[in-house]
Amino acid sequence: MNYGLDTSVVVRLLTEDPPHQAAAAAAWIASCRADGSPPVLTDLVVAEAYFALQTHYGVSKSDALAALRELLESGDVLARGQALRVLRETPGLASAKPGFLDRIIHAEIAAAGAQMLTFEKSAAKLSGSIVLAVGDPPGGS
Secondary structure, three states: OOOEOOHHHHHHHHHOOOHHHHHHHHHHHHHHHHOOOOOEEEHHHHHHHHHHHHHHHOOOHHHHHHHHHHHHHOOOOEEEOOHHHHHHHOOOHHHOOOOHHHHHHHHHHHHOOOOEEEOOHHHHHOOOEEEOOOOOOOOOO
């Protein structure tokens, strides 16, 4: 059977809080790995865990990013989406503009073969992004 992790499991794994839930999560992960089918971890869960670690546990952006990257690269989970690529390819991600979640959104849009439309000026540095200005007609000119 295949499984996917939700945010509560990921946060327990990364914080070990509360310990009994962290142990149960780790046991499930080990069991899945032993069966040859690590559980899936989606970008939406990665994003929610990123915010939960900062908001509820006081983890810094850089430490949250490092913990998530370590989990995604561990082989304990199967990363689905663009988060791992963004984590690997963006130096200084904790202070980068655009930030982690905007870069995941951009990567997902690009993977779908589309261009990202945004009002975020910092996104101009991401290839294929179109920064909209109020009054610009659709299609340019």
